[in-house]
Amino acid sequence: MNPYIPHTRRDIEEMLSAVGLPDVEALFSDIPEEVRRRFQPLGLPPRDEIWVHRYITGLSQRSTGTKLIPFLGAGLYDHYVPPVVGHVLSRSEFYTAYTPYQPEISQGTLTWMFEYQTMVCELTGMEVANASMYDGATALAEAVYMARRTVGGKAVLVPKSLNPNVREVLATYVWAAGLELVDVPYDEQGQLTLSEIPEDTCALIVQEPNFFGVVEDLSSLKERLGKAFLIVYVNPIALGVLEPPGKFGADVVVGEGQVLGLPLSFGGPLLGIFATKMEYLRRMPGRVSGRTVDAEGKEGYVMAFQTREQHIRREEATSNICTNSALCALAATVYLAALGPEGLKRIALLSMERAHDLAERIFSLPGFRPAFSGPFLYEFAVSFSEAERAVRKLREAGIAVAGPALLEKCGVKNAFLVAVTEKRTPEELDLFVRSLSSLAGKE
Amino acid sequence: MPTIYARGQKGRKALALPNLSRKEEELLQKIPEGMRRKESPRLPEVSQPELIRHYTHLSCLNYGVDTGFYPLGSCTMKYNPKLHEDLAWLPGFTGLHPLLSEEEIQGALAVLWELSEYLKGIAGMPGITLQPAAGAHGELTGMFLIKRYFEDRGELPRREKILLPDSAHGTNPASAAMAGFRVVSIPSDRRGMVDLDALKRNLDETVAGIMLTVPNTLGIFEEDILEITKLVHEAGGLCYFDGANLNAFLGRARPGDMGADIFHFNLHKTFSTPHGGGGPGAGPLAVSEPLVPYLPVPEIVKDGEKFRLNYDKPKSIGRVHPYFGNFLVMVKALAYILTLGDEGMREVSAAAVLAANYLRVRLKGTYKLPYDRLCKHEFVLSGEGLGEGIRTLDIAKRLIDYGFHPPTIYFPLIVREALMIEPTETEPKEVLDTFCEAMLKIAEEARTNPALLKEAPHNAPVRRLDEARAVRQPILREPFPGN
Numbered sequence: 001m002n003p004y005i006p007h008t009r010r011d012i013e014e015m016l017s018a019v020g021l022p023d024v025e026a027l028f029s030d031i032p033e034e035v036r037r038r039f040q041p042l043g044l045p046p047r048d049e050i051w052v053h054r055y056i057t058g059l060s061q062r063s064t065g066t067k068l069i070p071f072l073g074a075g076l077y078d079h080y081v082p083p084v085v086g087h088v089l090s091r092s093e094f095y096t097a098y099t100p101y102q103p104e105i106s107q108g109t110l111t112w113m114f115e116y117q118t119m120v121c122e123l124t125g126m127e128v129a130n131a132s133m134y135d136g137a138t139a140l141a142e143a144v145y146m147a148r149r150t151v152g153g154k155a156v157l158v159p160k161s162l163n164p165n166v167r168e169v170l171a172t173y174v175w176a177a178g179l180e181l182v183d184v185p186y187d188e189q190g191q192l193t194l195s196e197i198p199e200d201t202c203a204l205i206v207q208e209p210n211f212f213g214v215v216e217d218l219s220s221l222k223e224r225l226g227k228a229f230l231i232v233y234v235n236p237i238a239l240g241v242l243e244p245p246g247k248f249g250a251d252v253v254v255g256e257g258q259v260l261g262l263p264l265s266f267g268g269p270l271l272g273i274f275a276t277k278m279e280y281l282r283r284m285p286g287r288v289s290g291r292t293v294d295a296e297g298k299e300g301y302v303m304a305f306q307t308r309e310q311h312i313r314r315e316e317a318t319s320n321i322c323t324n325s326a327l328c329a330l331a332a333t334v335y336l337a338a339l340g341p342e343g344l345k346r347i348a349l350l351s352m353e354r355a356h357d358l359a360e361r362i363f364s365l366p367g368f369r370p371a372f373s374g375p376f377l378y379e380f381a382v383s384f385s386e387a388e389r390a391v392r393k394l395r396e397a398g399i400a401v402a403g404p405a406l407l408e409k410c411g412v413k414n415a416f417l418v419a420v421t422e423k424r425t426p427e428e429l430d431l432f433v434r435s436l437s438s439l440a441g442k443e
Numbered sequence: 444m445p446t447i448y449a450r451g452q453k454g455r456k457a458l459a460l461p462n463l464s465r466k467e468e469e470l471l472q473k474i475p476e477g478m479r480r481k482e483s484p485r486l487p488e489v490s491q492p493e494l495i496r497h498y499t500h501l502s503c504l505n506y507g508v509d510t511g512f513y514p515l516g517s518c519t520m521k522y523n524p525k526l527h528e529d530l531a532w533l534p535g536f537t538g539l540h541p542l543l544s545e546e547e548i549q550g551a552l553a554v555l556w557e558l559s560e561y562l563k564g565i566a567g568m569p570g571i572t573l574q575p576a577a578g579a580h581g582e583l584t585g586m587f588l589i590k591r592y593f594e595d596r597g598e599l600p601r602r603e604k605i606l607l608p609d610s611a612h613g614t615n616p617a618s619a620a621m622a623g624f625r626v627v628s629i630p631s632d633r634r635g636m637v638d639l640d641a642l643k644r645n646l647d648e649t650v651a652g653i654m655l656t657v658p659n660t661l662g663i664f665e666e667d668i669l670e671i672t673k674l675v676h677e678a679g680g681l682c683y684f685d686g687a688n689l690n691a692f693l694g695r696a697r698p699g700d701m702g703a704d705i706f707h708f709n710l711h712k713t714f715s716t717p718h719g720g721g722g723p724g725a726g727p728l729a730v731s732e733p734l735v736p737y738l739p740v741p742e743i744v745k746d747g748e749k750f751r752l753n754y755d756k757p758k759s760i761g762r763v764h765p766y767f768g769n770f771l772v773m774v775k776a777l778a779y780i781l782t783l784g785d786e787g788m789r790e791v792s793a794a795a796v797l798a799a800n801y802l803r804v805r806l807k808g809t810y811k812l813p814y815d816r817l818c819k820h821e822f823v824l825s826g827e828g829l830g831e832g833i834r835t836l837d838i839a840k841r842l843i844d845y846g847f848h849p850p851t852i853y854f855p856l857i858v859r860e861a862l863m864i865e866p867t868e869t870e871p872k873e874v875l876d877t878f879c880e881a882m883l884k885i886a887e888e889a890r891t892n893p894a895l896l897k898e899a900p901h902n903a904p905v906r907r908l909d910e911a912r913a914v915r916q917p918i919l920r921e922p923f924p925g926n
């Protein structure tokens with residue numbers, strides 16, 4: 001028997017005889033014989049735990065990329081993950097439970113969901129948040145679907161400065177819904193320029209800070225949009241120092257929550273943040289925890305407004321989402337609780353400080369120029385005539401950045417993207433500058 | 444339950460962070476005045492011991508598979524091996540950025556490629572994508588594929604409806620509708636299977652496809668499966684199989700041999716990856732030959748000893764995930780497949796189906812069993828008729844007092860007062876027996892002392908919670924004083 005099945009020979013015989021069947025094969029007599037006959041195994045022998053441990057560990061060591069110093073961000077960032085996060089996540093009462101359908105024995109999950117919702121509202125300046133979506137990109141796509149259900153329209157205005165991977169996911173969803181992506185250009189500051197707003201606009205998407213790391217000015221956008229949705233895609237760490245989008249009338253704030261206590265993990269699992277206005281609560285996708293009382297008047301939590309969800313409303317549901325990213329949302333909750341308001345701001349400022357140190361030094365090298373003149377926090381695009389070559393040079397020194405191909409998707413030529421977090425050391429910054437200095441002056 | 448906000452004091456810290464070398468003011472000046480944050484977000488201010496005690500306390504209010512028997516039907520709450528947790532947290536996986544170059548991510552691509560090969564083999568289907576982040580996301584991706592396929596063949600908007608048995612999981616109709624299809628419900632017959640006559644009546648040139656759960660949500664295998672898929676194909680439609688219930692036939696039958704065109708796996712069910720309190724999971728999707736060109740990009744290709752990403756797929760629907768899907772979940776699933784091998788997988792379905800049938804025969808004399816026949820990995824009882832005013836909800840809450848997680852209740856919708864029980868293969872027979880005894884005892888209590896059920900649970904962290912109030916007077920975030 002495989003190690004996770006406790007049945008003994010005798011157990012099996014007793015159970016079979018209770019069921020009145022001669023053998024295990026008889027349990028499958030309802031599967032057409034023809035189908036069973038065609039079955040082909042994989043040809044895999046069972047393996048012992050030591051073998052599997054060694055084999056998978058071997059695979060984990062085959063990616064040379066983990067040895068590079070990550071000045072690579074472009075949507076996912078190498079922030080410090082405090083051990084408190086992992087220790088809480090490894091409580092198996094949390095991770096071996098499922099959706100809290102039975103609230104009386106799920107108060108742990110429902111309570112942290114409520115805390116998480118509170119923290120997301122505080123960060124984004126919104127009135128209500130759900131308990132997570134798969135990732136930032138699908139959260140954004142769902143926000144667009146919600147905009148369509150609410151205000152109609154066909155045009156989805158998308159700046160060229162939106163993360164290209166996120167944009168590709170959005171494009172799939174937009175195609176399926178029969179909507180249309182309309183490009184919004186950016187200026188030399190790297191900020192979006194919204195000229196006219198088409199009649200049938202459903203939503204405008206703004207990434208804050210945008211893919212180039214530039215801070216967008218959110219003021220007066222909502223006024224110009226009228227009833228069309230203003231959807232802001234945020235980096236939640238940046239909200240430690242940036243004014244929350246709720247202050248600018250955003251209808252939905254979504255974002256990628258990986259930066260809140262989750263490792264890079266080769267891009268998954270991630271955490272989709274989703275927050276909106278109270279008036280749209282009943283149109284919002286996803287689970288929500290709400291405070292209530294028990295039969296004795298004691299405070300507790302339950303899943304609220306389930307009538308929006310697929311298990312009740314089926315094809316009329318606000319979304320098909322069922323399994324979400326709960327454990328990642330727990331990581332974010334613990335991370336934010338560990339940092340507190342001052343800690344979150346500190347992480348943002350430390351990253352900024354190192355980024356601006358590095359930027360100033362790079363841009364003092366002849367030939368290296370900022371691709372955009374707009375304000376940035378801790379990610380910035382560097383223009384250089386031989387950008388590919390610069391990136392190769394950095395690789396040779398053991399440094400990873402986001403290469404020109406990604407920026408080219410956004411219409412930026414001969415540039416690479418540099419992200420700096422609080423984890424980067426002065427020595428790593430020195431190495432970065434030293435690696436580029438031999439190329440300096442090559443115009 | 445006090446939240447973390449009820450703990451701590453202003454100014455307390457849980458972490459020692461580096462100091463800034465520049466002045467805070469100087470850095471903040473880099474942000475234009477209008478975009479600079481004016482008020483701090485109200486986040487907790489706690490010391491590290493308070494933080495850890497709070498979440499440890501919360502964890503103790505939860506019930507997981509590691510706590511006890513969790514027969515939540517349709518969710519396959521099997522044991523989650525500890526080896527997998529350690530493997531998923533290896534730094535070579537967690538520290539890897541998905542946008543590094545192909546050369547630098549060979550180990551991760553090897554994981555994806557190997558898992559892809561095994562899943563294709565298990566499905567008996569030639570194409571796969573690992574991008575979907577959960578079962579429902581796989582369904583939606585599948586609906587997008589169907590849409591793209593008919594768009595490419597010039598059969599849109601004519602093919603606009605998706606047929607759905609009335610026993611389907613809620614995500615199925617929701618996914619079909621989200622992709623812009625019209626959902627047409629197909630009734631079940633007396634056997635609990637798709638009503639073939641009703642199916643035939645709905646098969647015309649407007650059909651894009653059917654979504655079938657195999658075995659269905661009653662835990663019953665569609666004995667006419669080959670007939671159903673043949674009929675749908677003859678009408679020009681495609682067959683989507685919801686594979687959330689693969690535990691029922693793992694290692695014994697393949698959806699590709701039943702006529703499936705699209706099949707989603709729930710790695711967080713069949714392949715033992717934990718449910719995380721609601722997620723994350725993973726919902727890979729296998730497809731038949733005609734759908735391969737439409738799969739999401741990138742495709743992972745093996746070239747000799749090297750792995751490469753292929754973006755050159757002009758007919759692809761595009762991406763459904765910004766990177767490669769829930770990678771760490773896939774690491775766990777791969778470890779599981781390797782540990783089990785073919786033989787271990789066959790044992791899974793045998794033990795899961797045997798356990799379900801054992802519970803079924805032991806409980807059916809006492810509880811109503813509306814569809815009384817051989818079941819697969821789960822079966823559905825009705826809580827009706829146990830006693831005056833007793834509802835399934837009461838039975839579920841009383842089970843909590845006996846130390847069990849209740850089954851799925853009120854689903855599938857075609858059974859009144861449904862109790863959907865899925866024991867999985869990882870429970871000792873003693874546990875199954877104790878559960879039966881509790882169920883039988885509860886049936887007796889329903890007659891002799893119904894208040895015991897009505898007022899249950901009695902010894903959970905809280906008594907029965909008022910769900911209606913949470914909607915009537917919504918409090919969905921901490922209401923800070925002065926808010």
Ligand SMILES: Cc1ncc(COP(=O)(O)O)c(C=O)c1O
Pocket residue numbers: 321322323517518577578579580612614615656660685687688709724725726
């Ligand atoms: C039969 C069935 N189909 C689909 C799903 C949806 O899967 P997920 O929750 O991973 O989105 C589930 C589980 O929730 C299920 O039980």
